[in-house]
Amino acid sequence: MERRRWLQAAVLLCVLALCSGRELKIKRTPIYNSTLARTLAEYTSAVYTADLTQLFTWTCERCGDLTEGFEVIELIVDVKNCLQAYVGYASDMNAVVVVFRGTQETSVQNWIEDLFWKQLDLDYPGMPQAKVHSGFYSAYHNTTLRDGVVNGIEKTREAYGNIPIMVTGHSMGGAMASFCALDLVVNYGSKDVTLITFGQPRIGNAVFASHFNCYLPNAIRVTNAHDIVPHLPPYYHYFPQKTYHHFSREVWVHNVGLGSLVYSIEQICDDSGEDPTCSRSVSGNSVQDHLNYLGIGMHAESPGSCRIVTGANTVQCKMDNDGNIVFSKQPGLSADQLHSSQ
Numbered sequence: 001m002e003r004r005r006w007l008q009a010a011v012l013l014c015v016l017a018l019c020s021g022r023e024l025k026i027k028r029t030p031i032y033n034s035t036l037a038r039t040l041a042e043y044t045s046a047v048y049t050a051d052l053t054q055l056f057t058w059t060c061e062r063c064g065d066l067t068e069g070f071e072v073i074e075l076i077v078d079v080k081n082c083l084q085a086y087v088g089y090a091s092d093m094n095a096v097v098v099v100f101r102g103t104q105e106t107s108v109q110n111w112i113e114d115l116f117w118k119q120l121d122l123d124y125p126g127m128p129q130a131k132v133h134s135g136f137y138s139a140y141h142n143t144t145l146r147d148g149v150v151n152g153i154e155k156t157r158e159a160y161g162n163i164p165i166m167v168t169g170h171s172m173g174g175a176m177a178s179f180c181a182l183d184l185v186v187n188y189g190s191k192d193v194t195l196i197t198f199g200q201p202r203i204g205n206a207v208f209a210s211h212f213n214c215y216l217p218n219a220i221r222v223t224n225a226h227d228i229v230p231h232l233p234p235y236y237h238y239f240p241q242k243t244y245h246h247f248s249r250e251v252w253v254h255n256v257g258l259g260s261l262v263y264s265i266e267q268i269c270d271d272s273g274e275d276p277t278c279s280r281s282v283s284g285n286s287v288q289d290h291l292n293y294l295g296i297g298m299h300a301e302s303p304g305s306c307r308i309v310t311g312a313n314t315v316q317c318k319m320d321n322d323g324n325i326v327f328s329k330q331p332g333l334s335a336d337q338l339h340s341s342q
C-alpha cells in the first residue's frame with residue numbers, strides 16, 4: 001500500500017516536471033496563453049445565450065467572470081442560415097473581440113454525421129492549389145456575417161484606436177472564426193490578429209493549411225479529449241494531396257495521471273497541424289467532449305433552438321431585406337443610455 005502511494009507520488013512528480021518544462025518553453029516562445037484561451041472560451045460560451053437582448057447588453061448569465069465589463073458593439077444574426085456573431089470592446093485586454101456561434105441545427109449529432117461527407121470543393125481565392133470546403137467558407141464569406149463583423153471591428157477601432165483583434169469560436173463557429181481571421185489579414189491588411197478556436201473541424205487541404213500558417217503563425221486550435229469534431233472531415237495520411245489537413249497549432253486538453261491523481265493538462269502540439277501525439281493519438285468518438293471546453297459549457301441552454309428571443313424590447317435592432325437582424329450601438333454608450341434612448 002505504502003509502496004503504491006509512493007509510486008503515485010512519483011508519477012505525479014514526473015507529470016508536474018513535464019508540465020513545468022512546458023511552461024518554461026512557453027515563456028521563451030509565447031505560443032500559447034492559457035489565461036487568454038480561458039477568457040476567449042468564456043466569450044464563446046456567451047454567444048450561445050438564447051436571449052439576444054441579454055447578450056447585447058452583456059447581462060446574460062455567462063457574461064461575467066473573465067469577461068466582466070465587455071461592451072458589445074455589433075450583434076449579427078443571420079436568420080436564414082441560422083448563424084450568429086458579435087463584436088465588441090474588451091477594456092481589460094484593450095482589444096476588439098469577435099465571436100462566432102457554432103451550429104444551432106436541431107441536432108448536433110446530425111451536423112457531425114454530415115461532416116464525414118464534406119468535400120474540398122472550393123479554391124480559396126488567390127492561393128493556388130489551396131482547397132477548402134465551400135460550406136464553411138460561405139458561412140462567413142457569403143452571408144451577412146462578414147459585413148457585420150468587419151463593420152463592427154471598424155466602429156470599435158474608430159472609437160478605441162488601432163487595437164488588437166481577437167477572433168474566436170467553437171465548432172462550426174471555429175471554422176468561421178478561422179476564415180474571418182484569415183480574411184482580416186489577407187484582405188484587410190490587419191496586423192494584430194489573434195485566433196483561438198475550440199473544437200473546430202478541418203476546413204481545407206494541406207496547401208491551404210500552409211498558407212494559413214504563414215498569415216496566422218500564432219493561431220491556436222484547442223481540442224478536447226475525445227471530441228469527435230476535430231477529427232472531421234477525415235484526414236487520410238495515405239492520400240496526402242486530396243485530404244483535409246488542420247492548420248497549426250493544436251493545443252490538446254486532456255486528462256493525465258493515475259487513479260485519484262487525475263488532472264487536466266493543455267498539451268502544446270507540434271507545428272504540423274496533424275501532430276500524431278495529440279488528439280489524433282486517441283479515437284474521436286465523443287460528442288460530450290465537444291460540448292465542454294476548459295470546464296466551460298459550449299452549447300445552448302435549450303438544444304436545437306434557432307428562434308429569435310429578445311427579452312424586453314428595449315434595444316434597437318434593424319432587419320434587412322432577407323430578414324437578418326443586426327443589433328448595433330455606438331461605442332461608449334452604456335446599457336442605461338441604450339434603454340433610455342428609445
Ligand SMILES: *[C@@H]1O[C@H](CO)[C@@H](O)[C@H](O)[C@H]1NC(C)=O
Nearest residue numbers: 030033034035036037039093
Ligand atoms: C495572457 O493573456 C492575459 C489575458 O489577456 C494577459 O493578461 C496576460 O498578460 C497574457 N500573458 C502573456 C504572457 O502574454
Ligand SMILES: *[C@@H]1O[C@H](CO)[C@@H](O)[C@H](O)[C@H]1NC(C)=O
Nearest residue numbers: 122134135137138141142143
Ligand atoms: C455565394 O452566394 C451566391 C448567391 O447566393 C452564389 O451564387 C454563390 O455560388 C455563393 N458562393 C459560394 C462560394 O458558395
